[in-house]
Amino acid sequence: MAPMSGIDYSIVVLYLIGSLALGAFVSTQIKGFRDYFLAGGALTTPLLVCTLVSSYNGIDITFGTSESGFYYGVVSWWWYSLPYYVFIALAAFVVAPRLSRFEGAMTLSDILESAYGTPTRVIGAAACCIYSIPVHSMAGMMALAAYVGLSPTWSFVVAFGVCAIYTVMGGMWADVLSDTVHFVLMCVSVAIAIPMAIDWVGGWSFVEHLPTDDVTGEPVFLQHHGGLNPWMLVAWATTGLTILIEPAFYQRVFAAEDKRSVQRALLVGILLWAAYDWGVTLIGMLARAAVTQGLLPDDLEGRSALLTLCVEMLPVGLRGLMIGGIVSAAMANVDTYSLLASANVVYDIYRPVADPQASDRRLLFLTRLGVFLVMVLAAALSVMFERMRDIWQFLASIMVSVLLVPLMAALFARPRPAAGLLASVAGFAGLIAFYGYLFTQGQYMPNEEVYMVQVGPVAVWQDYAALCALPVSLAGFVLGHFLGRRGVR
Amino acid sequence: MKLATWLSVLALGPGSIAIFCWFLWDVKRIFGGGRSNPSTGRDPGKPSAD
Numbered sequence: 352m353a354p355m356s357g358i359d360y361s362i363v364v365l366y367l368i369g370s371l372a373l374g375a376f377v378s379t380q381i382k383g384f385r386d387y388f389l390a391g392g393a394l395t396t397p398l399l400v401c402t403l404v405s406s407y408n409g410i411d412i413t414f415g416t417s418e419s420g421f422y423y424g425v426v427s428w429w430w431y432s433l434p435y436y437v438f439i440a441l442a443a444f445v446v447a448p449r450l451s452r453f454e455g456a457m458t459l460s461d462i463l464e465s466a467y468g469t470p471t472r473v474i475g476a477a478a479c480c481i482y483s484i485p486v487h488s489m490a491g492m493m494a495l496a497a498y499v500g501l502s503p504t505w506s507f508v509v510a511f512g513v514c515a516i517y518t519v520m521g522g523m524w525a526d527v528l529s530d531t532v533h534f535v536l537m538c539v540s541v542a543i544a545i546p547m548a549i550d551w552v553g554g555w556s557f558v559e560h561l562p563t564d565d566v567t568g569e570p571v572f573l574q575h576h577g578g579l580n581p582w583m584l585v586a587w588a589t590t591g592l593t594i595l596i597e598p599a600f601y602q603r604v605f606a607a608e609d610k611r612s613v614q615r616a617l618l619v620g621i622l623l624w625a626a627y628d629w630g631v632t633l634i635g636m637l638a639r640a641a642v643t644q645g646l647l648p649d650d651l652e653g654r655s656a657l658l659t660l661c662v663e664m665l666p667v668g669l670r671g672l673m674i675g676g677i678v679s680a681a682m683a684n685v686d687t688y689s690l691l692a693s694a695n696v697v698y699d700i701y702r703p704v705a706d707p708q709a710s711d712r713r714l715l716f717l718t719r720l721g722v723f724l725v726m727v728l729a730a731a732l733s734v735m736f737e738r739m740r741d742i743w744q745f746l747a748s749i750m751v752s753v754l755l756v757p758l759m760a761a762l763f764a765r766p767r768p769a770a771g772l773l774a775s776v777a778g779f780a781g782l783i784a785f786y787g788y789l790f791t792q793g794q795y796m797p798n799e800e801v802y803m804v805q806v807g808p809v810a811v812w813q814d815y816a817a818l819c820a821l822p823v824s825l826a827g828f829v830l831g832h833f834l835g836r837r838g839v840r
Numbered sequence: 841m842k843l844a845t846w847l848s849v850l851a852l853g854p855g856s857i858a859i860f861c862w863f864l865w866d867v868k869r870i871f872g873g874g875r876s877n878p879s880t881g882r883d884p885g886k887p888s889a890d
Binding site for chain 1: 841842844845847848849851852853855856857859860862863866867869870
């Protein structure tokens with residue numbers, strides 16, 4: 352691997368110092384919990400574009416999408432990324448306007464409580480918290496440190512120490528303002544890397560070095576379906592549903608100065624998300640072609656494809672920019688989701704259950720403490736998962752199974768309280784049953800690196816988790832709605 | 841494929857820098873107190889809703 356130079360390190364260090372200064376400055380502006388968690392409800396369109404794009408396209412997307420490009424080709428953009436944009440447009444024009452019905456709401460759990468009561472609020476907050484713990488970003492950070500030849504422990508402590516300090520100090524203001532820098536760094540670094548990577552692997556003829564179907568010889572890496580079965584494609588597309596229950600999306604809608612700012616930001620964001628996803632998918636494919644040509648090692652893993660390619664081919668300076676861009680993607684994700692997970696515990700669970708009279712000052716203190724603890728927990732959990740996409744799918748499956756049905760019903764109908772509670776519990780039970788059955792009765796498929804179980808003529812893959820749990824959640828909802836008592840909204 | 845790639849490069853390079861410039865122009869209004877301030881997010885001229 353090409354070594355990092357002093358200039359590369361200087362760029363990264365300058366960036367980290369700037370983040371600390373920002374946190375210190377913004378902390379002087381925080382007066383209460385709402386300022387800390389929702390930036391006082393003052394976010395404008397460009398701020399929203401920067402924070403939405405950078406926090407949602409964190410390191411999990413950067414590494415995970417390039418990993419999928421490395422293993423499967425363009426199918427990962429068509430069936431993994433593209434459905435997200437459809438759901439984002441739906442969120443902008445259908446979901447966001449409905450949120451005005453819930454005046455004073457600050458989190459997704461506030462909506463659940465309004466429709467179903469405290470028990471559903473607590474379950475929803477617990478699911479959001481699990482989903483929000485930034486395990487994937489921590490795992491990505493570990494991979495990054497190892498590849499740039501730094502001590503994983505020390506680089507980890509420095510990067511996330513900085514992230515923890517500015518987020519604890521400045522809350523959402525520090526988060527969104529730092530996201531503007533994260534946004535530019537991550538976008539520009541990918542924009543520079545794409546043409547240089549194409550040139551490095553020998554130009555557009557790289558497509559001739561991509562794998563083809565073993566039987567038919569078709570160029571599956573260039574086909575929109577990638578040679579995968581239709582159910583797998585539907586399962587991939589289903590993960591896009593998470594945007595409808597995405598805590599960061601709701602937090603930013605509540606933090607926006609008005610509804611139209613959110614809609615404009617999401618429309619601009621779709622263009623940037625699509626460009627970024629396409630770029631990192633292509634880089635994953637370029638890395639695969641480079642392996643075939645002998646430019647990169649045979650045993651290269653998909654999760655390291657983007658980083659290895661960029662570190663190998665970029666010159667001094669640009670390499671530091673790229674590393675800074677990836678660090679930015681990780682930090683944008685970690686600060687946003689640590690804040691959300693902490694607020695889920697403190698504001699959504701602790702306050703209504705244990706201390707309804709908690710002062711604003713106490714909530715603020717506990718949320719700040721929680722941000723730090725969430726980051727520590729995420730670091731500890733990050734060693735448990737092998738693949739970035741596995742982490743993402745597992746967390747997304749929990750969210751979709753537990754929250755999608757009750758939340759959409761709360762927004763668009765007037766369900767009874769028992770419906771929400773039963774939908775959440777049944778969805779979670781269905782998911783646990785799915786994984787239990789899969790891991791005990793199924794087998795590990797080494798080529799696909801996931802579990803699969805044969806149910807009669809149907810091959811059920813690990814990726815189908817949310818697809819299988821969702822009908823159980825829906826059944827629970829229908830049962831609760833017809834058997835439960837009417838509630839007062 | 842080539843067209844999608846070059847459009848992506850345009851969006852991510854000049855596009856993201858243009859949005860950052862829009863943010864810089866906008867943030868002057870936020871921190872300058874023209875529209876609202878970062879601690880309350882409210883227009884200084886409007887009464888509090890709390």
